[in-house]
Amino acid sequence: MPDRPILELRDLQTNFYTRQGVAKAVDHVSYSVHAGETLAVVGESGCGKSVTSLSVLRLIPDPPGKIVGGSVLFEGEELTEVSDQRMREIRGNDISMIFQEPMSSLNPMMTIGNQISEALIQHFGISKKAAFQKAEEMLTVVHIPDAKKWLHGYPHEMSGGMCQRVMIAMAICCNPKILIADEPTTALDVTIQAQILKLMEQLQQKLNTAIIFITHDLGIVAEIAQRVVVMYAGRKVEESTVRQLFAQPKHPYTVGLMTAVPRLENFLEEESAPSRLTEIPGAVPRLYNLPAGCAFVNRCSFATDQCRQEKPPFEEKSPGHWAACWQEIGS
Amino acid sequence: MLIFIIVRRLIFSIPTIIGIGTLAFMLGHLTPGDPAIAALGIDIEGYSNVDQAEVERVRKELGLDKPILVQYVSWLGNALVGEFGRSYVSSVPVAELVFEALPSTLLLMLVTMALAVIVGISLGIISAIYRGRWGDYLARLITIVGVSTPTFWFAIILMLLFAFVFPILPITGDITQHGLKAMILPSFTIALHPAALIARIMRSSMLEVLSQEMTRTATAKGLSPQRIYLVHAFRNAVNPVITVVGFQFANLLGGAVAVEFIFSLPGLGSLLIEGIYEKDILVIQGAVLVISVAFALSNLAVDILYMLIDPRIRL
Ligand SMILES: Nc1ncnc2c1ncn2[C@@H]1O[C@H](COP(=O)(O)OP(=O)(O)OP(=O)(O)O)[C@@H](O)[C@H]1O
Ligand code: SF4
Ligand SMILES: [Mg+2]
Numbered sequence: 106m107p108d109r110p111i112l113e114l115r116d117l118q119t120n121f122y123t124r125q126g127v128a129k130a131v132d133h134v135s136y137s138v139h140a141g142e143t144l145a146v147v148g149e150s151g152c153g154k155s156v157t158s159l160s161v162l163r164l165i166p167d168p169p170g171k172i173v174g175g176s177v178l179f180e181g182e183e184l185t186e187v188s189d190q191r192m193r194e195i196r197g198n199d200i201s202m203i204f205q206e207p208m209s210s211l212n213p214m215m216t217i218g219n220q221i222s223e224a225l226i227q228h229f230g231i232s233k234k235a236a237f238q239k240a241e242e243m244l245t246v247v248h249i250p251d252a253k254k255w256l257h258g259y260p261h262e263m264s265g266g267m268c269q270r271v272m273i274a275m276a277i278c279c280n281p282k283i284l285i286a287d288e289p290t291t292a293l294d295v296t297i298q299a300q301i302l303k304l305m306e307q308l309q310q311k312l313n314t315a316i317i318f319i320t321h322d323l324g325i326v327a328e329i330a331q332r333v334v335v336m337y338a339g340r341k342v343e344e345s346t347v348r349q350l351f352a353q354p355k356h357p358y359t360v361g362l363m364t365a366v367p368r369l370e371n372f373l374e375e376e377s378a379p380s381r382l383t384e385i386p387g388a389v390p391r392l393y394n395l396p397a398g399c400a401f402v403n404r405c406s407f408a409t410d411q412c413r414q415e416k417p418p419f420e421e422k423s424p425g426h427w428a429a430c431w432q433e434i435g436s
Numbered sequence: 437m438l439i440f441i442i443v444r445r446l447i448f449s450i451p452t453i454i455g456i457g458t459l460a461f462m463l464g465h466l467t468p469g470d471p472a473i474a475a476l477g478i479d480i481e482g483y484s485n486v487d488q489a490e491v492e493r494v495r496k497e498l499g500l501d502k503p504i505l506v507q508y509v510s511w512l513g514n515a516l517v518g519e520f521g522r523s524y525v526s527s528v529p530v531a532e533l534v535f536e537a538l539p540s541t542l543l544l545m546l547v548t549m550a551l552a553v554i555v556g557i558s559l560g561i562i563s564a565i566y567r568g569r570w571g572d573y574l575a576r577l578i579t580i581v582g583v584s585t586p587t588f589w590f591a592i593i594l595m596l597l598f599a600f601v602f603p604i605l606p607i608t609g610d611i612t613q614h615g616l617k618a619m620i621l622p623s624f625t626i627a628l629h630p631a632a633l634i635a636r637i638m639r640s641s642m643l644e645v646l647s648q649e650m651t652r653t654a655t656a657k658g659l660s661p662q663r664i665y666l667v668h669a670f671r672n673a674v675n676p677v678i679t680v681v682g683f684q685f686a687n688l689l690g691g692a693v694a695v696e697f698i699f700s701l702p703g704l705g706s707l708l709i710e711g712i713y714e715k716d717i718l719v720i721q722g723a724v725l726v727i728s729v730a731f732a733l734s735n736l737a738v739d740i741l742y743m744l745i746d747p748r749i750r751l
Contacts, residue, residue: 164652168568196658210653213748214671224657261748275657 109181110137111315112161112200112283117175119153119160121392122168128392130156132339133175138315140282145330145347146319147362151389153339154319155205158285162196179283198228200283201276205291207268211260217244218256221275228279243274247304266297273301277308284309285317290325302329323362327351335359338389338400341419345426355428357405361385399431407432442740449732456728457512464721465504471524471717472500498524511721520722525714530722533707538726541696541703545688547616548623552630553681557674559631560638564673565665567643575635582632587691591625591698608700622699626691630684637680641673648672675746682738689727 119131130153138144146154159165161177161184177184179200184192204210212220221243222236231239237256244252247270260268269289276284286305290298306329309316318330326333326347333350335343335358343356354360362385387404396402399412411431419429428434472495495501499510514520520530563575598605598621606618645651646669654668693705700706704723711719 159652162656164655166647193658193660196656198658202656204649204653204656206649210649212650212654212668212672214746215668223659223663227658227660227663259748272653275653 108139110139111180112317113137113178114157114161115176115178117157117160117177118173119156119165119170120173121170123393125391126393129339129395130170130392131160134336134339134341135175136334136341136344138283138317140315141309141313142332143309143316143318143330145326145333146317146336147321147323147326147333148336149321149362149385149389151392152336154336155287156339157336158202158287158317158319161285162200162202163192164202194228197224197276197281198279199281200285201279201281203269203272203276203284203286203289205288207265207272207289207293208260210272211268213260216257216259217263217271221271221278224275225278239278240274243278244271246277246308247271247274248300249274266293266301269293269297269301270304273304273308277312277314280312281314283315283317285319287319288321289318291320291322298325305329321362335362338395339392340400340429342401342430343428349423349426353423353426355422355426355434356401356430357407357432357434358385358401359428360434361404399429407434438740438743441743445736445739449736452732453729454512454516456732457515457725458508460721460724460728461508461511463724464717471715472498473715515722515725520725521718523716523719525716525719530718533719534704534722534726537702537704537707537723540701541692541705542730544619544622544626544692544696544701544703545685547619548626548688548692549630549681549685551623552627552634552684553677555627556631556634557638557677559635560677561642561665561670563635563639564642564646564669575639579632579635579639582628583636585628587625587628587695588698590628591621591695594621594625595699618699618701622692622695622701625695625699626688629691630681630688633684634677634680638673638677641676642669645669645672671745675742678738678742678745682735685731685734685738689731693727 113135114137115135116133117131117135118129118133121128121130132153134153134157136144136146146157148154156165156170160172161179163172163184165172172185175185179195184195187195211217218237218240221240222233225231225236225239226233229236241252241256244255249255249267249270255263260271263271273289284305289305290301293301302325305316308314316329318325320326330347333345333347334341335350335356337358343350343354343359345355350359351363354363364385385404390396390400390403396413397416398414399405399408399417402408402412405412407430409431415431417429417431419427421427422433470491472491476490476494492501499507511521518531520534522529523533526533559575559578563572563579566572566575595607599607605620607621646665650672651664651669654664659668692703693708695701696703696705697709704727708720708723708727710716711723
């Protein structure tokens with residue numbers, strides 16, 4: 106990997122203070138991305154993927170959430186400490202985000218043109234006319250037909266796929282250095298999903314953008330990412346290159362995720378096809394009272410007494426491949 | 437097409453207006469007392485001394501001897517072309533009385549609504565933005581006091597306050613005497629409840645929008661808080677307020693009727709209450725009809741405003 110990463114999270118901690126107690130939604134998470142690289146963040150629902158990335162841009166609703174420790178370094182600048190003013194300059198300009206739900210993430214009362222151009226006006230100080238021109242260009246870039254017409258359209262007149270493209274146009278219009286895509290394709294059907302992924306790849310090549318791609322679909326990870334971070338219950342449990350991860354997962358949770366991936370051949374060769382869509386048995390433990398030792402212990406078939414009592418350290422199991430597990434899996 | 441929609445809505449409101457007319461007519465006839473006696477200028481105490489022949493004559497003259505249905509049809513036919521008959525008491529055409537009184541009432545309502553909307557929305561926004569901090573507590577305190585203070589009591593307090601403690605505002609009289617100042621106390625009185633209600637709704641609606649994903653998107657774009665609150669959140673939060681404003685017009689009219697009377701402000705309300713005192717049926721009917729039509733039209737205006745503001749509603 107070339108020199109210094111463009112974004113680096115170190116021991117980031119974000120808590121939610123609720124009636125049930127304190128949820129450590131992000132518990133000492135570290136990861137980094139370099140320009141032009143795609144990092145995938147995977148894990149089941151509720152494991153803290155979104156909260157981690159929202160913490161980067163300080164978008165955590167406060168109350169109940171709060172970043173309580175660690176650091177987020179963007180080109181060496183400590184984002185957890187910069188002024189609100191500086192944070193606004195970075196948001197949408199250097200670092201932008203695409204959200205999980207395209208429909209509800211757009212403002213239903215504002216035209217598409219206005220929603221795209223307001224970021225341009227904010228960050229580049231250009232005229233409304235120039236911003237609209239640029240917005241039209243961006244809509245063409247994301248393959249929206251009749252871009253000029255759609256500038257005056259509203260989100261409710263669009264399909265989910267089109268809304269997501271508008272979100273992408275909005276996110277990339279200021280040529281961000283980092284693009285955080287939070288499950289950008291989950292709400293879409295497979296064909297459109299493929300188109301959107303391709304689009305993001307093209308843009309990355311053109312602008313040398315670093316992409317943090319959040320998903321629970323390991324199939325997508327294999328397709329687009331170079332490195333991957335696996336999260337479980339607010340913690341990072343495994344990190345490696347995509348190739349190493351698929352060749353030899355080192356954490357039982359990752360192994361579980363992989364068997365949970367639906368594969369076409371499984372459908373073809375078995376009568377009872379749906380039974381192969383197995384999820385990992387059991388559920389993510391509630392963040393309010395995690396087990397003292399390994400958080401995965403209740404669902405892990407390798408669990409020992411040690412796992413119950415002591416937290417496994419996050420350590421390098423083989424060169425470039427880290428995992429937090431007491432057992433040596435798959436080696 | 438918006439014009440087409442508006443025209444269609446106007447046509448649809450014709451049956452409503454005819455229905456309102458019918459109610460107004462019945463209301464006039466349900467008012468206790470004999471209008472013919474009232475027309476003779478005899479008060480209740482003089483009732484026993486009435487010359488029965490004289491009453492019959494007046495009754496015939498006013499058409500009160502005809503079957504009620506005939507009276508109804510001719511009244512409604514005339515009312516639809518703006519002809520409400522003459523006051524039994526003063527013989528002045530009712531249309532003239534009503535249209536003389538109308539501007540004052542409309543102005544009062546307009547000033548009141550503007551006041552209620554501006555105060556209510558501002559309080560609501562402040563409350564939402566400073567949620568859980570002193571700005572919110574202060575705004576909510578004002579709102580609670582506003583909701584729980586009876587209008588009548590508030591009017592009296594205002595009158596006492598401005599009559600004895602700060603004699604800077606007129607407590608009775610109309611604009612010809614005092615200019616717009618005459619409207620201040622009456623409109624504050626009427627605006628109290630709607631403003632408090634609007635503030636509550638604006639607050640919760642704003643909080644709801646601020647917690648939605650679209651607000652996060654706006655923040656993630658790097659927009660300023662002013663733009664996020666006043667452009668993005670406000671436009672989405674204000675719709676329920678518009679609906680409430682529409683419904684509040686009814687209350688406001690009711691409020692105007694009573695408050696005009698309390699503050700001796702001439703207008704439809706004062707006209708109506710005088711009409712009731714005098715058993716002047718045609719005046720009552722005319723005033724009620726005009727007030728109700730104004731109400732129906734204001735509801736229509738709210739619907740149209742809704743369509744203009746929210747692109748999703750174009751039915
Ligand atoms: N507004 C909130 N209030 C309280 N707790 C929250 C809030 N948002 C998130 N959390 C907590 O943070 C945890 C992680 O949530 P997060 O949204 O990051 O999950 P995720 O990994 O993105 O899941 P998904 O795949 O469903 O998007 C949740 O389990 C929840 O306990
Ligand atoms: S530490 Fe123990 S319980 Fe946790 S994943 Fe490894 S083997 Fe399973
Ligand atoms: Mg998420």
